Amino acid sequence: MNAFLAPRYVRRAPARALMAGCVVLALAGCSVNKMAVNKLGDALASGGTTFASDDDPELVKQAVPFSLKLMESLLAESPGHRGLLLAATSGFTQYGFAFVQQDADELEATNFATAQTLRLRAKRLFLRARDYGLRGLSTRHPDFRAALAADPQAAAAMLRADEVAQVYWTAAAWGAAIGVGKDDPALLAEIPQMEALIDRAQALNESWGEGSIHGFLITYEMSRQGEAGDPAIRARAHFDRAVALSGGRQAAPFVSYAESVCVATQDREQFEASLKQALAIDADAVPEQRLSNLVMQRRARWLLAQKDDLFLTFSKPAKS
Numbered sequence: 001m002n003a004f005l006a007p008r009y010v011r012r013a014p015a016r017a018l019m020a021g022c023v024v025l026a027l028a029g030c031s032v033n034k035m036a037v038n039k040l041g042d043a044l045a046s047g048g049t050t051f052a053s054d055d056d057p058e059l060v061k062q063a064v065p066f067s068l069k070l071m072e073s074l075l076a077e078s079p080g081h082r083g084l085l086l087a088a089t090s091g092f093t094q095y096g097f098a099f100v101q102q103d104a105d106e107l108e109a110t111n112f113a114t115a116q117t118l119r120l121r122a123k124r125l126f127l128r129a130r131d132y133g134l135r136g137l138s139t140r141h142p143d144f145r146a147a148l149a150a151d152p153q154a155a156a157a158m159l160r161a162d163e164v165a166q167v168y169w170t171a172a173a174w175g176a177a178i179g180v181g182k183d184d185p186a187l188l189a190e191i192p193q194m195e196a197l198i199d200r201a202q203a204l205n206e207s208w209g210e211g212s213i214h215g216f217l218i219t220y221e222m223s224r225q226g227e228a229g230d231p232a233i234r235a236r237a238h239f240d241r242a243v244a245l246s247g248g249r250q251a252a253p254f255v256s257y258a259e260s261v262c263v264a265t266q267d268r269e270q271f272e273a274s275l276k277q278a279l280a281i282d283a284d285a286v287p288e289q290r291l292s293n294l295v296m297q298r299r300a301r302w303l304l305a306q307k308d309d310l311f312l313t314f315s316k317p318a319k320s
Contacts (some may be wrong), residue, residue: 087138096125133170152196211245
């Protein structure tokens with residue numbers, strides 16, 4: 001799973017909301033007025049462009065856990081708050097990828113044990129996000145989780161266009177968990193459910209999130225089972241659409257294409273070209289996408305550093 005996860009969707013509360021949140025946390029275990037909780041939840045869930053424009057990913061890495069735990073404390077008081085459930089789904093997914101899985105990938109060559117520990121943590125974060133996502137979908141469709149497990153296609157068909165954000169983030173979290181949990185048979189058995197959700201999101205609004213759904217599918221098409229045709233061609237179509245919908249202003253599609261498609265097809269030249277395109281994007285040109293681009297450009301630089309390990313090299317036979 002690559003960074004179809006654009007951190008621009010993490011929610012940040014206004015200053016007064018955060019102050020109120022501190023009071024909520026301080027009063028843990030006491031009776032909290034549900035109306036006040038819901039108002040604070042509304043502020044957190046729709047607090048505008050969050051950390052998205054920040055130019056310091058490390059600062060955001062330190063700040064996000066507080067925001068996520070605040071959301072969880074409010075959800076304990078108001079379990080069906082749809083805005084908070086969406087914010088928790090997207091927030092835990094993005095944090096897990098940008099600040100846990102990426103660290104694991106970078107550490108693997110030098111500290112395999114720590115990398116594995118981080119991957120297990122990332123998997124838990126993704127599954128937590130997935131569960132919040134399914135809860136969010138269940139607020140409108142009771143017993144949705146059971147229905148999805150019983151008949152993924154029929155359950156997904158119930159979802160509507162105004163739910164596409166929750167559908168996408170639930171699928172994204174699920175796909176991320178599967179990506180780092182390939183040794184978990186129970187999780188792999190859930191692929192049809194995740195697939196039904198992302199396909200439904202595409203059917204509902206394929207342009208949502210400036211191509212985020214297509215960005216997800218760049219990676220997923222390379223492993224999708226039972227689909228006719230060349231997966232690399234299908235992935236390329238999603239790449240082209242993701243770039244068109246984002247106006248070429250997002251690094252994520254270029255990184256996803258390089259990592260998922262070019263490595264699989266052993267196209268080193270296109271791999272390098274795609275990552276250089278990602279790095280050439282001016283992260284400051286579109287402030288609301290700054291953090292996402294910085295995170296993905298970090299991954300692009302790391303992938304370029306790994307290219308000799310990702311591509312087979314053949315030595316020319318010696319002349320007789």
